[in-house]
Amino acid sequence: MKRRTLLHLGNDIVDLLSPDIQQKYLDQRFLQRVFTAQEITTIQNHTNKNQVLWAIWAAKEAAYKACQKQFPALIFAHQKFFLNNSTLISLAQSKEFKELTGTLIYQNYTINIKLQNYSDAIHCLAVINDLQLPFKNWEKIHYSVLETYLQPNNTNPLNLKKYFSEQELMSIFSTESLLTRLHAKQFLQTLGFDPCIEIIRPVQFNHLDPPHLVIGNQVLTDCEISLSHDGQWVAVAVCYNQANL
Amino acid sequence: MEESAVFAKVVSLVTPFCKNAEVLNNINEKTRFFEDLNVNSSRMVDIVLAVEDEFGIEVDDESLNRIRCVGDTVKLIMEKI
Numbered sequence: 001m002k003r004r005t006l007l008h009l010g011n012d013i014v015d016l017l018s019p020d021i022q023q024k025y026l027d028q029r030f031l032q033r034v035f036t037a038q039e040i041t042t043i044q045n046h047t048n049k050n051q052v053l054w055a056i057w058a059a060k061e062a063a064y065k066a067c068q069k070q071f072p073a074l075i076f077a078h079q080k081f082f083l084n085n086s087t088l089i090s091l092a093q094s095k096e097f098k099e100l101t102g103t104l105i106y107q108n109y110t111i112n113i114k115l116q117n118y119s120d121a122i123h124c125l126a127v128i129n130d131l132q133l134p135f136k137n138w139e140k141i142h143y144s145v146l147e148t149y150l151q152p153n154n155t156n157p158l159n160l161k162k163y164f165s166e167q168e169l170m171s172i173f174s175t176e177s178l179l180t181r182l183h184a185k186q187f188l189q190t191l192g193f194d195p196c197i198e199i200i201r202p203v204q205f206n207h208l209d210p211p212h213l214v215i216g217n218q219v220l221t222d223c224e225i226s227l228s229h230d231g232q233w234v235a236v237a238v239c240y241n242q243a244n245l
Numbered sequence: 246m247e248e249s250a251v252f253a254k255v256v257s258l259v260t261p262f263c264k265n266a267e268v269l270n271n272i273n274e275k276t277r278f279f280e281d282l283n284v285n286s287s288r289m290v291d292i293v294l295a296v297e298d299e300f301g302i303e304v305d306d307e308s309l310n311r312i313r314c315v316g317d318t319v320k321l322i323m324e325k326i
Binding site: 020021029030033034057061075076077078080173174176207208230 | 306313
């Protein structure tokens with residue numbers, strides 16, 4: 001599939017109330033595996049260590065998702081995706097950020113990020129463009145973050161599956177994923193997309209490719225979509241009409 | 246160490262990170278971390294660190310990225326021990 005997008009989009013959400021991730025800043029092995037020395041210092045010196053840790057994590061994940069669209073064989077080596085110094089300083093100086101834009105570096109690529117704090121969740125958007133230009137058109141990135149308040153075990157997936165085609169269902173493996181896709185489709189309709197739009201994630205060599213949008217049998221090559229879910233939260237980010245960016 | 250013993254140990258390491266009891270009861274070498282066990286990427290890091298500690302091995306990022314299922318983990322460990 002030949003893509004005509006000018007930029008590539010990623011997003012990641014972290015449920016800060018998930019019991020698995022509390023006080024992760026005490027896990028030295030995890031810190032040293034994932035974060036650079038400067039990032040660890042920023043985390044350890046902050047008054048809200050857990051929030052900052054997962055903010056940097058979400059930035060790395062979102063950046064990787066964006067870069068993976070440009071470089072499909074990309075390996076996710078967490079430490080090789082790192083926040084640049086000015087972004088780390090901004091994070092360090094904000095006691096409780098609401099929104100923060102900055103950049104993340106991977107090799108000689110610069111990825112633009114936008115972090116948002118929902119108190120119980122952290123969301124990050126990431127954009128990499130082919131021309132390596134600074135990205136300022138965040139208003140062109142449409143996104144929606146939702147706390148589901150649902151217990152996945154109590155959600156009847158059979159009722160929800162009726163909203164998806166067979167091809168879509170081939171890459172949906174959990175109730176959380178189902179809820180994310182449902183939210184994404186509802187969001188796309190609010191943006192004016194055709195209700196028949198499909199969100200497809202091809203399965204290649206036993207792994208899932210990033211999602212793309214399809215209407216009929218036509219792939220929307222000038223649209224970017226990114227999905228994320230964690231705990232009670234789902235998130236979707238979309239970019240289209242990229243000639244206007 | 247026999248492969249079956251490695252498999253059993255991997256299952257014990259994975260179990261705390263997976264909440265789906267039904268899938269855990271039927272876990273086998275083809276069980277996939279993401280699709281079947283619903284393990285997210287940060288939990289995957291935890292699992293790999295637990296494997297490193299248990300078996301005294303190092304798992305580099307390239308190897309971590311290739312792990313899709315329980316069998317991949319067992320195979321990696323057998324190559325390194």
